[in-house]
Amino acid sequence: MKILKLIKILLISVFFCACAGSQEGSSRGVSIKIKGSDTIVNLIQELVEKFVKQNPSFNISVTGGGSGTGFASLINGTCDIAMSSRKIEEKERMLAKSKNIEPVEFKIGLDGLAVLVNKNNPVNKLTLEQLRDIFMARITNWKEVGGEDRKIVILSRESNSGTNMFFKERVLGIDDKNNKNEFSAQSLMMSSSQTICDEVCQNPNALGYVGMGFIDERVKPVSVAVNVESEYVYPMPENVMNGTYPISRPLYIYTNGELQDVVKMFIDYALSATGQKIVLETDFIPIRKQTVK
Secondary structure, eight states, X not given: OHHXXXXXXXXXHHHHHHHHHHHHHHHSSEEEEEXXXXXXXXXXXXXHHHHHHHOTTEEEEEEOSOHHHHHHHHHHTSOSEEEESSOOOHHHHHHHHHTTOOEEXXXXXXXXXXXXXXXXXXXOEEEHHHHHHHHTTSOOBGGGGTSOSOBOEEEEEOTTOHHHHHHIIIIIOTTSTTOOOOOOTTOEEESSHHHHHHHHXXXXXXXXXXXXXXXXXXXXXXXXXXXXXXXXXXXOHHHHHTTOSSSEEEXXXXXXXXXXXXXXXXXXXXXXXXXXXXXXXXXXXXXXXXGOO
8 A cells, every 4th residue: 555655646746747847848948930021130130139038038030031031931831920021922822821821910010111322322312203214224324313424223122022022013013913014134133131231332323222220321311202293201210100201011920820829929029019119219110109209
């Protein structure tokens, strides 16, 4: 009898130790991967840094590569959250469905695309029509838009970039299925928004576009008008917020299916008043009005 009691005590002890270990393991050493849009990679990294300070047991990695890369990783199961500067396409959603992945969308902020020129370029403003003609090589010299007699060097993001797709839709008008507009073959395709900024800084003839969060003192953003009769509007958060800046867009993160554990905690944090304050501090526009003061 004593032996049986001893065995029971040992079994109960092992059971409770195992339970305690599993509970501890569920909150320690948890890792999630976030991948996608270069536009919001700095914002997400800032959110992650503050989130992990409050939850030091979590390990969260953030890498860019473009919105398309983020969706591909989510669909292939190699990331937990996809960052995107565009909505998921129907073909991506169908591919996800074929792999039993259910992309769930969260809007975390707003952004405006800034058109950049070299600081020494005298051009300060352009219309959407002029931009369309430049990126389609109908206008090829800066003197045609009030600048010096120099050839325009067009910089664009690569085709897997959500920034590239949005610029095409808003400026070239390719969201119209009957519209065959495309970037000039002379465009230089850049791997990231940062490389566009770097090239514009050192090339006096360059013209490119980036999310507002990438604007720095080395380059000059130009004001943009819908047409020559419209007001020219400078790319700044207040003008995106009030709807006057003509090249603005939502920013998204996508997860697979119903939110669980750390992924849910992180997204709740990003959408909280604290998280949305970080959105504002990183030069994007929050979606929570109470954080905008």
